[in-house]
Amino acid sequence: MLEDGSVWHGYGFGAEGTRVGEVVFNTSMTGYQEIITDPSYAGQIVVMTAPHIGNTGVTPEDDEASRAFLRGFVVREYSPVVSNWRARASLSAWLAEQEIVAIQGVDTRAITRRLREKGSLRGLITTDATRSDADLLEEVRAWPGLDGVDMVQTVTCAEAYHWTEPTADAWEFRQWQAHGDAAPARPFYVVAYDFGIKRNILRRLTSHGCRVTVVPAHTPAEEVLALNPDGVFLSNGPGDPSALPYAVEATRALLGRVPIFGICLGHQILGQALGGRTYRLKFGHHGGNQPVKYLRTGHVEISAHNHNFAVDPESLPPDVEVTHVNLNDGCCEGLRHTTLPAFSVQYHPEAAPGPHDADYLFAEFVRLMAAHRQTKENVPGEYQKTREE
Numbered sequence: 001m002l003e004d005g006s007v008w009h010g011y012g013f014g015a016e017g018t019r020v021g022e023v024v025f026n027t028s029m030t031g032y033q034e035i036i037t038d039p040s041y042a043g044q045i046v047v048m049t050a051p052h053i054g055n056t057g058v059t060p061e062d063d064e065a066s067r068a069f070l071r072g073f074v075v076r077e078y079s080p081v082v083s084n085w086r087a088r089a090s091l092s093a094w095l096a097e098q099e100i101v102a103i104q105g106v107d108t109r110a111i112t113r114r115l116r117e118k119g120s121l122r123g124l125i126t127t128d129a130t131r132s133d134a135d136l137l138e139e140v141r142a143w144p145g146l147d148g149v150d151m152v153q154t155v156t157c158a159e160a161y162h163w164t165e166p167t168a169d170a171w172e173f174r175q176w177q178a179h180g181d182a183a184p185a186r187p188f189y190v191v192a193y194d195f196g197i198k199r200n201i202l203r204r205l206t207s208h209g210c211r212v213t214v215v216p217a218h219t220p221a222e223e224v225l226a227l228n229p230d231g232v233f234l235s236n237g238p239g240d241p242s243a244l245p246y247a248v249e250a251t252r253a254l255l256g257r258v259p260i261f262g263i264c265l266g267h268q269i270l271g272q273a274l275g276g277r278t279y280r281l282k283f284g285h286h287g288g289n290q291p292v293k294y295l296r297t298g299h300v301e302i303s304a305h306n307h308n309f310a311v312d313p314e315s316l317p318p319d320v321e322v323t324h325v326n327l328n329d330g331c332c333e334g335l336r337h338t339t340l341p342a343f344s345v346q347y348h349p350e351a352a353p354g355p356h357d358a359d360y361l362f363a364e365f366v367r368l369m370a371a372h373r374q375t376k377e378n379v380p381g382e383y384q385k386t387r388e389e
């Protein structure tokens with residue numbers, strides 16, 4: 001049921017129960033497990049536009065977080081047959097374990113068209129056939145939604161931890177090595193803010209030669225600086241970016257003192273720390289096929305997206321440059337400060353799931369840290385060649 005009163009009847013899979021959330025559609029063809037475990041979906045019900053979901057099962061290796069945080073999952077047709085050498089369980093059994101309510105056999109194209117016309121809507125999935133539509137509609141409309149709510153505190157880690165695992169050899173694509181980078185003599189030390197961080201970001205940072213400590217979202221800037229990092233990473237995460245004043249404040253305190261790279265929610269936090277503001281998109285971008293133009297090179301990347309909000313470029317001060325734009329709707333997809341070492345993208349260079357076109361951004365972060373280390377230590381660094389290039 002959507003908040004406009006429209007109802008679809010289907011068949012439950014996964015857990016039983018009733019869940020209310022903000023309904024969004026995702027256009028990825030593959031990678032449903034990474035989508036379901038992306039903490040950025042906390043509070044949302046995800047409708048997959050790909051019509052056939054579940055045929056590759058699930059494997060713990062593909063989890064993007066310790067568990068699923070989304071509210072519900074909607075597909076056209078669930079495959080009861082699991083056929084993949086990596087599969088350890090069926091999607092339905094695993095969703096039941098994760099207490100995620102899912103529905104299949106509904107017209108996902110009709111739901112998607114409705115969301116495109118009306119914008120994001122609140123919605124509900126239930127396996128309780130005894131409740132009346134009027135009763136369910138009341139529950140949907142009583143839900144206050146995600147605007148102004150700090151969802152990060154529901155997904156961030158309780159304590160700091162270290163991450164050392166790169167992308168597994170079997171999946172490493174080493175595209176970044178084509179840029180001429182070599183492993184530095186001293187790895188770069190990155191402190192990553194966990195606003196709902198995806199594991200593949202940690203793997204890509206590690207594959208690019210970083211040692212990473214992940215810290216909880218509320219960690220003050222001074223505590224981060226005390227760790228003496230080469231760079232600070234601001235992660236993706238759920239909910240409304242304007243409801244996180246503590247994160248914006250910490251980022252503002254770090255600006256200019258250490259190189260900063262932000263992804264998605266991290267980009268929205270950096271945008272606010274630089275003086276900008278965020279706004280809600282009509283229905284957002286969710287999927288692995290969004291064209292983004294890198295304005296400095298003119299190159300177009302096909303990229304993975306998952307955002308309902310964006311940074312308003314008009315709100316940014318003149319020393320902040322918009323670096324990337326979305327070619328579907330023109331919205332800001334990346335920014336950098338023209339003098340301070342800080343940049344961010346609204347989309348997902350770590351993919352998971354999605355294309356790897358934007359992996360070069362991790363190499364750019366490494367170069368920024370290298371340049372900063374050289375300035376700080378005033379010694380010729382390992383990255384001299386790359387910088388001259």
Ligand SMILES: NC(=O)CC[C@H](N)C(=O)O
Binds near residue numbers: 237263308
């Ligand atoms: N993936 C993300 O980090 C999402 C950021 C934010 N919650 C949004 O919806 O725009």
